[in-house]
Amino acid sequence: MGRQLGGTKKTLAGEIDKLPELPEVETIRSELEKLIPGKVFSCPVIHFPGTIENPAPEDFIVALEGKKVEKVTRRGKYLFINLDQGILVVHLRMTGNLIYSSDGCFTGERFLRLSLPFKDGSALHYADMRRFGRLWYVSSEKELEEIVLKNVGPDIYNELDCEEFEKLLTKREKRGLKALLLDQAFAAGMGNIYTDECLFRCGFNPNRQVYTLSKDERKNLYRSIRAVLEDGIAYGGTSFRDYRNAAGALGDFQNKLAVYNRAGEKCTRCGAEIIKTVVAGRGTYYCPCCQPEPGQERKK
DNA sequence: AGCACCACCTGTGGGC
DNA sequence: TGCCCACAGGTGGTGC
Numbered sequence: 165m166g167r168q169l170g171g172t173k174k175t176l177a178g179e180i181d182k183l184p185e186l187p188e189v190e191t192i193r194s195e196l197e198k199l200i201p202g203k204v205f206s207c208p209v210i211h212f213p214g215t216i217e218n219p220a221p222e223d224f225i226v227a228l229e230g231k232k233v234e235k236v237t238r239r240g241k242y243l244f245i246n247l248d249q250g251i252l253v254v255h256l257r258m259t260g261n262l263i264y265s266s267d268g269c270f271t272g273e274r275f276l277r278l279s280l281p282f283k284d285g286s287a288l289h290y291a292d293m294r295r296f297g298r299l300w301y302v303s304s305e306k307e308l309e310e311i312v313l314k315n316v317g318p319d320i321y322n323e324l325d326c327e328e329f330e331k332l333l334t335k336r337e338k339r340g341l342k343a344l345l346l347d348q349a350f351a352a353g354m355g356n357i358y359t360d361e362c363l364f365r366c367g368f369n370p371n372r373q374v375y376t377l378s379k380d381e382r383k384n385l386y387r388s389i390r391a392v393l394e395d396g397i398a399y400g401g402t403s404f405r406d407y408r409n410a411a412g413a414l415g416d417f418q419n420k421l422a423v424y425n426r427a428g429e430k431c432t433r434c435g436a437e438i439i440k441t442v443v444a445g446r447g448t449y450y451c452p453c454c455q456p457e458p459g460q461e462r463k464k
Numbered sequence: 465a466g467c468a469c470c471a472c473c474t475g476t477g478g479g480c
Numbered sequence: 481t482g483c484c485c486a487c488a489g490g491t492g493g494t495g496c
Contacts, residue, residue: 183488183489183490184490185490241490255490255491256490257489257490257491258488258489258490259489294489296489296490296491297490298491315491315492346490348490348491355489355490356488356489356490357489445489446488446489446490447487447488447489
């Protein structure tokens with residue numbers, strides 16, 4: 165086969181399923197925002213109790229029933245369905261999938277973990293092959309911070325300007341760039357794929373440490389993060405498909421990837437061979453020429 | 465403080 | 481052909 169598409173595979177009912185990083189979660193958020201505000205939850209059906217992180221599954225059911233959706237928001241990869249009382253939180257982790265169904269039906273039974281029907285007959289279904297994803301119900305903003313977002317920093321796309329970003333960097337001068345960008349406590353939203361793409365765009369080796377970056381390079385890092393996320397949002401999943409009308413245009417950011425999953429292929433900028441290593445415990449792709457090892461920057 | 469490593473899961477790809 | 485195992489990545493926990 166050709167190169168494995170970045171985190172893309174066919175799953176339920178032949179739909180394309182992308183790994184949910186910030187742009188995918190943002191896409192889901194903006195589509196859900198058009199679909200569910202004003203709807204009232206009826207009784208949830210839990211197919212796999214481990215999916216419910218808080219409160220206990222039986223209390224989750226009681227808490228959600230009768231609550232009305234007001235808006236859909238996000239921080240990093242956490243999706244918030246704000247209710248007239250409390251907040252429903254969703255984290256898709258690796259293989260989670262939220263599926264809206266206007267008639268409430270869902271036929272891909274295999275990985276269905278939770279069904280959230282609305283009183284009007286439509287429903288939101290949560291499917292998750294690997295069961296890593298989690299949902300929470302919290303009764304207040306205070307609980308949200310204490311129970312869910314205790315170790316989650318500001319949203320790297322919506323809640324940080326360049327100045328604030330640089331200020332956060334000064335508190336992490338000793339950290340490696342890739343490990344830092346993946347650290348959701350530093351700033352929330354970057355995943356493995358977008359981190360590699362971002363570091364390629366600014367030409368920084370994943371192992372380079374913050375303190376080696378000049379003022380200009382820090383601004384460049386910020387700009388590259390924004391650019392790669394903007395591109396991801398622009399290309400990633402242009403449609404949150406109604407399960408009964410799975411006809412939306414499909415996002416195509418995989419084909420824009422410059423380094424991720426391209427080990428052995430030629431760098432699009434210089435033609436050198438893309439390398440794969442492990443950094444911060446993750447498969448890491450970079451161009452050894454465009455992103456020279458720390459200390460070798462001048463040998464370009 | 466910062467990082468390595470593991471666990472949680474399950475489908476897939478490559479090696480033999 | 482078919483079995484086996486390493487691997488994939490987000491988060492949280494442990495331990496150095």
